Amino acid sequence: MIFSRKKSGMGRRLVLLCQSVTIAGTVLPTAAFAQNAETQLEQDRRRLGNSGPLVSEVDPATVRDSMRAAEAAKSPDDDHPDLSDHLLGNIWGARDWMGRYGITLDIQEVDELWGNTTGGTASGNDGANGSGTGPAYDGMTMPTLTVDLEKLIGLKGGLFNISALQLRGRSISQDHLGVFNPTSGFEADRSTRLFELWYQQSFLGGKLDVKIGQQDLDTEFLISDYGSLYLNSNFGWPMAPSVNLYAGGPSWPLASPAVRIRYRPTDQFTVMFAAADDNPPGNTSNSFGIQGGNPVDPTNQNANGNASGTRFNMGTGALLMTELQYAINPQPDDMSKVTKDPGLPGVYKLGGFYDTGRFPDYRYNTAGQALGGPNDSTGKPRMDRGNWMVYGIVDQMLWRPSLQSAQSVGVFARATGNGGDRNMISFAVDAGVNLKAPFKGRDNDTVGVGWGLGRASSGLRQYNRTVNANGTPTLTQGTENHLEVTYQAQVMPWWVMQPDFQYVWNPSGGVYDWTGTKRIGNEAIFGLHSSITF
16 A cells, blocks of 8 residues: 655745853853744754754755754855855845845755666556566655844734645555555655744743744654755655545644644753644545545545645644653854763654544455455445644764864664554554765765564454455555665755665555556565755
């Protein structure tokens, strides 16, 4: 079963004050408490001493924000930013003029070429004539307009953001791979759509900020900074919420009406809470395969007339999400002036969500009979109220040769768990190790090896066995494993290239290919990813 979802907007980093403040006896960088607070991505990168990848590949919004964070680190003077990492530079003075009024215009361009060399399955696009292997292209352009309202009208702590998406190409995962979650987090259904539209207000000197409007949650929740190096979408918006929630929930390329509250009493502690609509397109009748699926729009990204992204659904359920963060040894802004070792940094997160909507039960039909069994008189799953998931994330630096060195080794791990009667995935884990600045003179490059798995739920396995016993040949799904080896290289200040290799064992935990007679074979996938900032 294939769900092409993804993962993973936040505001721009504002002026970094040169002073520091002391809270509870600890010296903390004031950047964390600027009037317009740091984005979550910027905060994680700073606390980890900028040891994460130059570009965070969770989704286009994190690509944009990671480049903004790198720009701010190079040029703390917000009135005269270093624009060498933009292909169009200052646009003949236009960006300087807009900057005086707090206006920032970014354009992100992402293009990918993928090829599956083994395994896979043909699709409805090529039928029996297709082998399941071959090349595929997908691309995305995202313009973003951000306005600092303090500069524009004197409203301290006010930030406005609007962004749009132009999506093209085809999803190799949807067409040929048969995996639980896409091999690339940038695969999406073709459309031109509104992405995010929100307003954020900071209080208490930036310790508290509230964001309200159309937003995706995968730019702030469930993020591993080290894990954001990888292109497989499981390392971004992970497998469980991607396939268990309606259309993957409020995550790229879909956003939902939401309110997000973040409180950071110190630089070590952060608490976040969000309440969002749980189903961006509002499709409930055939969103999941257990309901028969949506043959017109299997991923439901464009369902119910939502191809423009302007259908603000509020009538299905609420997704309530919270996350607690604790940072050990958060790093100073300027390591070049540090004389005492602050220790190896790490960020630890615990979180979870509860969805108030109704979800199809994999065990019983609407009459209380075994779904798919010989006595199934309706063929329709019972709808159960509520759904939940819990998760934990670790980002930890293990080694660096010196305090001022750009080189470092970091590891990450993330696990999710949830109930099995109304979900496809009940347990998933991702982990990996990254080497930043692997070669001399390549300070912004990162090489990484990541691995993960997703386990089919007990309810899905029971349904498979019931259907098989009832005379329809069906494999009992188990565990899908994925391995990724990747190298992110800064070719030009404004251009990042990333060759990538992935291997998938037991796609979707073991399902038949298009013939219905044999399993989809293990898949060896090669990719080339390009990210350009205009």
